Amino acid sequence: MSAVHEATVLAGAPLAQEIREGVRRRIDALRARNVTPGLAVVTVGEPPSGNPYVRAKCRAAESLGARATVTRLPATIDEAGLREALHALGRDPATHGVILQLPLPAPLREERHLEDIPAEKDVDGVHPLNVGRWVNGLPAHRPATPLGVVALLRRHAGDLSGKRVVIVGRSRIVGRPLSVFLSERKEGLNATVTLCHSGTRDLASHTREADILVVAMGKRAAITADHVRPGAIVVDVGIHVVENPQPGGRKYEGDVDFESVRRVASAVTPVPGGVGPLTVAMLLSNLADAAERAAGAGPAA
Ligand SMILES: NC(=O)c1ccc[n+]([C@@H]2O[C@H](COP(=O)([O-])OP(=O)(O)OC[C@H]3O[C@@H](n4cnc5c(N)ncnc54)[C@H](OP(=O)(O)O)[C@@H]3O)[C@@H](O)[C@H]2O)c1
The missing domain is CATH 3.40.50.720 (NAD(P)-binding Rossmann-like Domain)
Known part of the structure; x- marks a missing residue:
């Protein structure tokens, strides 16, 4: 009787841990220069129980010594209100990376807000400037x-x-x-x-x-x-x-x-x-890139 074939289970956690350790060292070096990377997550119409993916991102950022904040906007917010909230984070010098948590409730449309986060803080890599750069093989948030x-x-x-x-x-x-x-x-x-x-x-x-x-x-x-x-x-x-x-x-x-x-x-x-764990690790790597660039210590943009 032949044994039933079973695939190798490709766990992401060990590689994610390696990536996070590298990010931790970069954040330690930034903090030694009085720069604490700041991640801001914006949610629209989040349920009262919160969003587990947002919590996971924030916890992971904090565990490596970064700062994480969540701006919870009501589902009733209009396009102008969301735009202003994103622009405010764009202007905040303590915020190095901004995420707009998707999907947005109707009638908001995510493509109307892609340029509301400055490209250098767009750690999700969706701003048209970043997209244009990575499509062309240039350094950018991806x-x-x-x-x-x-x-x-x-x-x-x-x-x-x-x-x-x-x-x-x-x-x-x-x-x-x-x-x-x-x-x-x-x-x-x-x-x-x-x-x-x-x-x-x-x-x-x-x-x-x-x-x-x-x-x-x-x-x-x-x-x-x-x-x-x-x-x-x-x-x-x-x-x-x-x-x-x-x-x-x-x-x-x-x-x-x-x-x-x-x-x-x-x-x-x-x-x-x-x-999942790799997504979080790569997001934190993008945050470290953004903070290093803002501090004038980072990889070439
Ligand atoms: N693990 C993580 O870290 C992580 C990160 C992001 C997302 N996710 C999860 O990954 C999943 C996908 O999310 P997403 O944001 O990439 O996708 P999405 O925006 O939900 O889009 C789904 C894509 O799948 C296509 N699709 C849907 N039904 C199909 C079918 N029957 N045959 C072929 N294609 C079909 C859609 O085609 P059309 O374009 O034609 O509609 C669309 O391109 C979700 O479960 C999400 O929660 C996980």
């Missing part, structure tokens, strides 16, 4: 989640040159920037990328071609073993909160049906504990 996915793939799969990567989802903060980063003509990258979305016909015919499949579609357990080529590496970006039948329990699931996919793939990221 979105944290795709940076985390690239770091994980480089660590696990080594050289990605010529690998067939299929990404499901073309969002501003995950799928689209990831497609740009992985296809950069750079040592270790240089992959062949297919970007799928809701207009893609016969999704599985594309995903089954992938050496590396990255899923960021926001649909719980939508990718099953039938979508995966045997031996592929599968990265699950999705996060869904699932009410657990156990009393008081809550659990998280991804866009990938982990139990079926692990029997086909060579490696698969778990949810939680896969991409």
